[in-house]
Amino acid sequence: MNLSAKASLRHITPTFLSPVYETLAVVGATGAVGRIVLEQLASRNFPYKRLKLLASERSVGREIRVKDETIKIELLAPGAFEDVDIVIASTPDEVSAEFAPYAVKEGAVVVDESGYWRMDPTVPLIIPEVNPDAVADHQGIIASPNCSTTQMVVALAPLHQAATVKRVVVSTYQATSGAGLAGNVELKSSVRQMLDGETPSHETFQHPIGFNLIPQIGSEKFEGYTSEEMKMVYETRKIMGDENIQVCPTAVRVPVTIGHSESILVETEKPLTAAEATELFRAAPGITVVDDLGNHQYPMPRDCDGKDDVFVGRIRRDISGNGHGIAFWCVSDNLRKGAATNAVQIAELLQQSVASAG
Numbered sequence: 001m002n003l004s005a006k007a008s009l010r011h012i013t014p015t016f017l018s019p020v021y022e023t024l025a026v027v028g029a030t031g032a033v034g035r036i037v038l039e040q041l042a043s044r045n046f047p048y049k050r051l052k053l054l055a056s057e058r059s060v061g062r063e064i065r066v067k068d069e070t071i072k073i074e075l076l077a078p079g080a081f082e083d084v085d086i087v088i089a090s091t092p093d094e095v096s097a098e099f100a101p102y103a104v105k106e107g108a109v110v111v112d113e114s115g116y117w118r119m120d121p122t123v124p125l126i127i128p129e130v131n132p133d134a135v136a137d138h139q140g141i142i143a144s145p146n147c148s149t150t151q152m153v154v155a156l157a158p159l160h161q162a163a164t165v166k167r168v169v170v171s172t173y174q175a176t177s178g179a180g181l182a183g184n185v186e187l188k189s190s191v192r193q194m195l196d197g198e199t200p201s202h203e204t205f206q207h208p209i210g211f212n213l214i215p216q217i218g219s220e221k222f223e224g225y226t227s228e229e230m231k232m233v234y235e236t237r238k239i240m241g242d243e244n245i246q247v248c249p250t251a252v253r254v255p256v257t258i259g260h261s262e263s264i265l266v267e268t269e270k271p272l273t274a275a276e277a278t279e280l281f282r283a284a285p286g287i288t289v290v291d292d293l294g295n296h297q298y299p300m301p302r303d304c305d306g307k308d309d310v311f312v313g314r315i316r317r318d319i320s321g322n323g324h325g326i327a328f329w330c331v332s333d334n335l336r337k338g339a340a341t342n343a344v345q346i347a348e349l350l351q352q353s354v355a356s357a358g
């Protein structure tokens with residue numbers, strides 16, 4: 001797909017679509033990502049005739065207001081998808097592993113935010129700005145990538161298309177909401193306990209997160225890299241369709257509630273100047289460039305909270321390398337482009353592919 005075709009994706013809104021999928025189910029509707037999915041469905045005017053909300057037995061019967069409708073949460077269980085066409089799911093991996101197969105058997109297509117299905121060879125892993133055509137290959141389940149991977153790949157895609165990405169060194173600064181609703185609760189209580197002179201407790205994170213940085217996200221996975229870091233390696237190659245891309249990640253949890261930040265050094269086969277890279281970022285869908293160091297302008301998590309784009313700044317040449325490196329900083333709202341927005345955009349692509357096939 002060329003950049004101008006991709007640029008048109010920026011303008012995709014489903015408002016012109018009729019609801020080819022009539023019943024939409026949002027699974028995990030009570031969670032950090034699920035809540036934003038509901039917000040996105042309303043703000044993007046996603047077409048459906050009926051909306052069903054599902055979660056665990058802890059939430060059954062709770063009422064959630066979506067647009068001008070009040071909807072009761074139902075139990076996620078076999079049989080729940082008999083009348084459902086499309087599902088947007090944000091549940092823990094093990095929940096997704098169990099329910100997605102029966103949802104597909106019951107006739108639904110599942111867009112899944114969890115990590116469970118992403119590397120399954122039968123499951124497309126999609127960022128609509130990067131590999132929208134892969135949606136046609138689905139066999140019932142489509143995966144949305146890891147949040148740190150998504151924002152990095154949105155930024156790398158235009159550079160890859162113009163100059164072929166060979167190697168990436170990335171350090172992440174990941175918000176506590178990456179660990180779900182419990183993550184932000186723990187950040188606030190940790191800060192409060194420390195300000196009160198108490199010993200901070202911790203459960204969601206490996207260490208107290210208040211006034212701290214934790215260089216571990218996920219569990220130990222491969223040669224000293226964590227599961228979160230290896231997702232950035234494997235998922236990047238799958239989405240970009242290039243097994244030769246080398247990624248060296250360090251993932252760090254920081255005491256910020258919303259917005260993952262990344263410091264990225266990318267080496268390309270064809271050399272790029274900082275000005276050329278900046279132009280490529282500016283022309284790419286889903287990216288906003290904020291880059292004026294002299295006037296203290298660069299992306300920061302507080303400014304990206306609630307926004308759908310990936311924000312890129314501090315774009316500069318790698319002064320340590322051989323002219324093939326570009327360094328930059330990128331930030332996105334992990335609950336939006338890193339999760340809910342990307343999933344809703346995938347569902348929009350599905351609507352369009354079904355509408356144009358029919």
Ligand SMILES: NC(=O)C1=CN([C@@H]2O[C@H](COP(=O)(O)OP(=O)(O)OC[C@H]3O[C@@H](n4cnc5c(N)ncnc54)[C@H](OP(=O)(O)O)[C@@H]3O)[C@@H](O)[C@H]2O)C=CC1
Pocket residue numbers: 027028029030031032033034054055056057058059060076090091092093095113114115145146147177178179180181182334335338339
């Ligand atoms: N937070 C982020 O930045 C990102 C998250 N993701 C992925 O999205 C998924 C959800 O994450 P997040 O929203 O942060 O997590 P939360 O913990 O905030 O929410 C989890 C949701 O899953 C539901 N759930 C949990 N167990 C069950 C069960 N047994 N049956 C039915 N529903 C269940 C919960 O329902 P209930 O309220 O009833 O317990 C809740 O709605 C995870 O797979 C995560 O890896 C992906 C990208 C980014």
Ligand SMILES: N[C@@H](CC(=O)OP(=O)(O)O)C(=O)O
Pocket residue numbers: 113114115145146147174175177178179217228231
């Ligand atoms: N693990 C990420 C968020 C996330 O949920 O990722 P995944 O969907 O790959 O488990 C974080 O904690 O910031």
